[in-house]
Amino acid sequence: MSQLFERASQVIPGGVNSPVRAFRSVGGEPYFVAHGHGAYVTDTEGNRYLDYVQSYGPGILGHAHPSVVEAVAQAARQGTSYGAPTEAEVLLAEELCRRIEGLEMVRLTSSGTEATMSAVRLARGATGRNVIVKFAGCYHGHADFLLAAGGSGVANQGLSGCDGVPPSVVSDTIVAPYNQIPQLDDHVAAVIVEPVAANMGLVAPQEGFLEGLRQACDAVGALLIFDEVITGFRLCSGGAAEWFGVAPDLWCFGKVIGGGLPVGAFGGRKQIMEYLAPLGGVYQAGTLSGNPLATAAGLATLELLDEAAYEKLTCTSAELAAGLAEAIGQAGVEVVLPRVGSLLGLFFTSQAPQDFDEVSQVAENGSYAKFFHAMLAQGVALAPGPYEILFPSLAHTAQDIEFTCAAAAKAAQAI
Numbered sequence: 001m002s003q004l005f006e007r008a009s010q011v012i013p014g015g016v017n018s019p020v021r022a023f024r025s026v027g028g029e030p031y032f033v034a035h036g037h038g039a040y041v042t043d044t045e046g047n048r049y050l051d052y053v054q055s056y057g058p059g060i061l062g063h064a065h066p067s068v069v070e071a072v073a074q075a076a077r078q079g080t081s082y083g084a085p086t087e088a089e090v091l092l093a094e095e096l097c098r099r100i101e102g103l104e105m106v107r108l109t110s111s112g113t114e115a116t117m118s119a120v121r122l123a124r125g126a127t128g129r130n131v132i133v134k135f136a137g138c139y140h141g142h143a144d145f146l147l148a149a150g151g152s153g154v155a156n157q158g159l160s161g162c163d164g165v166p167p168s169v170v171s172d173t174i175v176a177p178y179n180q181i182p183q184l185d186d187h188v189a190a191v192i193v194e195p196v197a198a199n200m201g202l203v204a205p206q207e208g209f210l211e212g213l214r215q216a217c218d219a220v221g222a223l224l225i226f227d228e229v230i231t232g233f234r235l236c237s238g239g240a241a242e243w244f245g246v247a248p249d250l251w252c253f254g255k256v257i258g259g260g261l262p263v264g265a266f267g268g269r270k271q272i273m274e275y276l277a278p279l280g281g282v283y284q285a286g287t288l289s290g291n292p293l294a295t296a297a298g299l300a301t302l303e304l305l306d307e308a309a310y311e312k313l314t315c316t317s318a319e320l321a322a323g324l325a326e327a328i329g330q331a332g333v334e335v336v337l338p339r340v341g342s343l344l345g346l347f348f349t350s351q352a353p354q355d356f357d358e359v360s361q362v363a364e365n366g367s368y369a370k371f372f373h374a375m376l377a378q379g380v381a382l383a384p385g386p387y388e389i390l391f392p393s394l395a396h397t398a399q400d401i402e403f404t405c406a407a408a409a410k411a412a413q414a415i
């Protein structure tokens with residue numbers, strides 16, 4: 001065990017502050033990052049990795065982008081938190097609403113978890129109903145009532161739920177299979193979905209799935225919530241709603257909009273958002289919500305995300321997908337790399353899984369862990385778990401992709 005991991009394990013449960021970082025599902029122990037620049041991170045022992053983790057999404061520009069660093073430094077010099085509103089919060093809210101059609105108001109939070117948790121509370125308050133429908137394998141953060149059949153770290157730990165969550169708390173949460181339209185009734189307050197499931201590897205919505213959810217919600221007066229914490233401002237400027245042409249009633253965001261600092265947001269039409277305190281009776285709050293450093297980093301990031309940037313990112317991802325498919329395939333290993341825009345998954349099987357059951361079967365076949373370690377040994381860092389996706393950034397160059405594919409050709413031999 002590295003000295004640092006040993007020390008960490010003494011004072012932090014499992015040595016990590018978020019379970020997926022612990023390498024439990026791939027074996028071994030985590031590297032501790034000393035610093036990151038662009039597409040690369042360097043660990044405390046001096047090893048340099050081409051990084052496809054990118055903080056699980058926030059690093060869309062790559063690490064320590066000069067514009068973000070400067071914006072944060074400038075903001076920090078003015079003060080780090082006031083407990084009173086700032087102009088930057090208004091600017092970020094305006095920018096989100098400008099980019100997303102139908103998004104009229106947002107409330108900023110400090111994490112994606114807070115965004116989804118608050119959006120569900122708002123949906124319950126606005127409809128006067130209790131039942132929530134979520135999909136197996138979708139991860140919406142770690143709020144109690146959403147911790148049923150979760151993807152990402154929950155799946156990586158082999159958990160279907162979570163100790164400490166009383167059955168009564170999830171008794172109003174119905175879990176449905178992804179890519180199937182559930183039967184709803186007028187007890188349902190909201191259906192929450194990742195419009196592209198990106199916490200069980202990558203599972204794209206089948207044709208008609210999102211449209212079907214929209215119709216099913218409208219038929220019973222339930223609200224549709226898109227959890228765009230990963231897809232938002234990554235897929236394209238207008239996120240999944242623009243990409244698929246289906247608008248939800250409520251959106252949840254995080255990751256990219258904080259540029260690597262702790263941020264989330266949820267929003268929708270004014271008429272729904274005005275149920276929130278101080279205007280309405282749905283309470284939601286946060287000491288650090290709309291934090292000056294986070295809003296500065298988010299604004300600096302969004303400023304660089306224009307059409308050309310999205311085109312470049314999608315292109316990088318497409319090249320990576322094609323290169324990996326060829327490199328791994330040539331080694332005689334079955335692989336599929338489902339891709340939606342720049343979102344990219346990696347499954348060691350012949351057909352892209354369509355729901356969590358199918359994903360789990362593939363994820364548990366052991367190939368990912370072998371591939372992961374063989375890549376890491378060559379200086380390429382993938383997420384340490386088979387339920388995650390790859391996060392190429394705008395800092396990844398054609399040479400980086402080439403290097404990755406050459407490494408993959410060798411790593412595939414390990415499977």
Ligand SMILES: Cc1ncc(COP(=O)(O)O)c(C=O)c1O
Pocket residue numbers: 056111112113114116139140141142152194199227228229230254255264
């Ligand atoms: C789709 C989705 N929703 C919500 C969350 C929770 O966000 P956070 O980890 O910022 O609380 C995540 C985190 O990975 C996510 O991927």
